Amino acid sequence: MKITPEERNAVYKTIFSRRDVRREFKPAPIPKDVLERVLLxxxxxxxxxxxxxxxxxxxxxxxxxxxxxxxxxxxxxxAAERFEGERKEQYKRLKLEGIEEAPLGICVTCDRNRTGPVVLGRTAKPEMDLFSSVCAVQNLWLAARAENLGVGWVSIVHDKVIRDTLNIPESIDIIAYLCVGYVEAFHDTPDLERAGWLPRRDASSAIHYEFWSEPTAE
Structure with a gap:
């Protein structure tokens, strides 16, 4: 199935306009059909x-x-105690979650024993199942953005809190807790970039050709 230029452009628009949303959630519930599409x-x-x-x-x-x-x-x-000076004060001022504001939370988990102890493709790199679950998070995030839903990943919480609250067995790994809902608006730039926490790294600086660095001549 060939992707048309219009469909291609819609994918890129979704990727570039995705945001980690922490504020401005609306209380309106997510329609069942929309949620089902996102989860699918x-x-x-x-x-x-x-x-x-x-x-x-x-x-x-x-x-x-x-x-x-x-x-x-x-x-x-x-976490605040791990920063110093103005950085610590800036950290404390940041809005970093929308747990109670968002109408829906989604905890994404990983069952590392789902298909048995030996998994095709996981024998040399055993953490590949964790990476797979992160791919599910990304799919969810992009699908949500295509539905004009905001998503925020809350990583500043210990797994035990989520495990105890949601009755998740010890054998199941917790990958992400996501806040999901419609929002007032999507910003043009990420929150942390707007707040001056860090700038976006230029893509060219992340690209290496053939080697991470040129091998040392012997």
């Missing part, structure tokens, strides 16, 4: 050995969100 896109991510190790826990209960928010506040306070 996530489920079609590439996976090592076609093991499809991911699962998606949908979180709407205020009590669950409140517990996860408390876990964020604890981890956020711990």
């Amino acid at each position: 896109a996530a489920h079609h991510a590439p996976s090592v050995g076609f093991m499809q190790p991911w699962d998606f826990v949908l979180v709407t209960k205020p009590d669950s969100k409140r517990q996860i928010k408390q876990g964020f506040l604890q981890a956020h306070a711990e």
